[in-house]
Amino acid sequence: MNIDKLARIDLNLLVILQILLEEESVTRAASRLHLSQSALSKSLNRLRDTLEDPLFLRGAHGLKPTSHALQLKSQLPGILQGLYQVTLPPRFTPAGSHRQFSFAMVESAYDTLLPYYIGPLLRQAPNITLNSYGWTEKSMQGLLQGQIDLGITARDLHPTSDFRLNNLPDGITQSTLFTDQQICLVRQNHPVLEILKTEQWDLDKYLQMSHVQIRCEGNDWWALDYHLAESGKHRQISTTLPDFYGAVSACAHSDLIVTLPSSFVPHAQRLYPLVQLPLPIEFSPLVYVLLWHKRNDDEPGHKWLRETICQSVAQVLPAADTSSTRL
Numbered sequence: 001m002n003i004d005k006l007a008r009i010d011l012n013l014l015v016i017l018q019i020l021l022e023e024e025s026v027t028r029a030a031s032r033l034h035l036s037q038s039a040l041s042k043s044l045n046r047l048r049d050t051l052e053d054p055l056f057l058r059g060a061h062g063l064k065p066t067s068h069a070l071q072l073k074s075q076l077p078g079i080l081q082g083l084y085q086v087t088l089p090p091r092f093t094p095a096g097s098h099r100q101f102s103f104a105m106v107e108s109a110y111d112t113l114l115p116y117y118i119g120p121l122l123r124q125a126p127n128i129t130l131n132s133y134g135w136t137e138k139s140m141q142g143l144l145q146g147q148i149d150l151g152i153t154a155r156d157l158h159p160t161s162d163f164r165l166n167n168l169p170d171g172i173t174q175s176t177l178f179t180d181q182q183i184c185l186v187r188q189n190h191p192v193l194e195i196l197k198t199e200q201w202d203l204d205k206y207l208q209m210s211h212v213q214i215r216c217e218g219n220d221w222w223a224l225d226y227h228l229a230e231s232g233k234h235r236q237i238s239t240t241l242p243d244f245y246g247a248v249s250a251c252a253h254s255d256l257i258v259t260l261p262s263s264f265v266p267h268a269q270r271l272y273p274l275v276q277l278p279l280p281i282e283f284s285p286l287v288y289v290l291l292w293h294k295r296n297d298d299e300p301g302h303k304w305l306r307e308t309i310c311q312s313v314a315q316v317l318p319a320a321d322t323s324s325t326r327l
Helices: 003-007 012-023 026-033 037-051 067-086 107-112 114-124 139-145 191-195 203-208 223-229 244-252 262-271 300-316
Strands: 056-059 062-065 100-105 129-134 150-156 172-180 182-187 210-214 236-241 257-261 274-278 286-293
Touching: 012 026, 012 037, 012 062, 012 067, 026 037, 062 067, 100 107, 100 139, 100 300, 107 114, 107 150, 107 244, 107 257, 107 262, 114 129, 114 300, 139 150, 139 172, 139 286, 150 172, 150 300, 172 262, 172 300, 182 244, 182 262, 210 244, 236 244, 244 257, 244 262, 244 274, 257 262, 262 274, 286 300
Parallel strands: 100 129, 100 150, 210 236, 210 257
Antiparallel strands: 056 062, 150 286, 172 286, 182 257, 182 274
């Protein structure tokens, strides 16, 4: 290591480079960094001089990283996380901490899990700040890049699902919070309920109905749909919505049927007069998991946060499978 050369580098430039690599736009990067475009352009020129590479070329849709910049893109998150952890105190004392922690959570977890851990976290650490964002198709990348501390989302146990539990990017670690099953909801007085007084609820009737679907990480199909497609069967999805509350509202005001995790059913039924029906097919369960990057495994504040969440959920959901990698 050339310490003399390193001493001449403005480490703030590495933060600027990371944001430029994420945004690939001077305008968006300047907005995130609260800098003028002129100031950011000057910093970019300094980066080019320091690293002896153009780093970005202008394209039709913004900045295009050079091959060297793409190599740095894979290295920078870990470097910056390491620098950030150097600034942290050697111990984490919850009662006196003013740390900020960021979450990305799947929508159903706000009602299903947050009530169990938010109180214990803030009672132990009343001065911390918890910033929460919705879980999207970009959230996993946020964990990899260090933009997000923790993710809470649902993963499938079905072996062919793109969102299966063991299909996680390198560096991402998980702890299972609890296991759930899919269930169906229809409105009270739905025509199918009258039919079921004399006939059996089965897969054929389920597939004949019109379904409302919740979009998952930008995808319109769930693992259930791929499972059905393997045998040439398909749900009649007539409406696709981005969230659970919209889906149960559509279900309550129409003859649509919605399929969703059973843990969300009590919240839906507090809002609308909805009737449960079992999923008329044997299908693997899903699990709610806590996700983080392994570089945070032993960081004291991060470890306290994970342990508090897992312990709080386990106390309320004793049947949860809390098997985990290292916390």
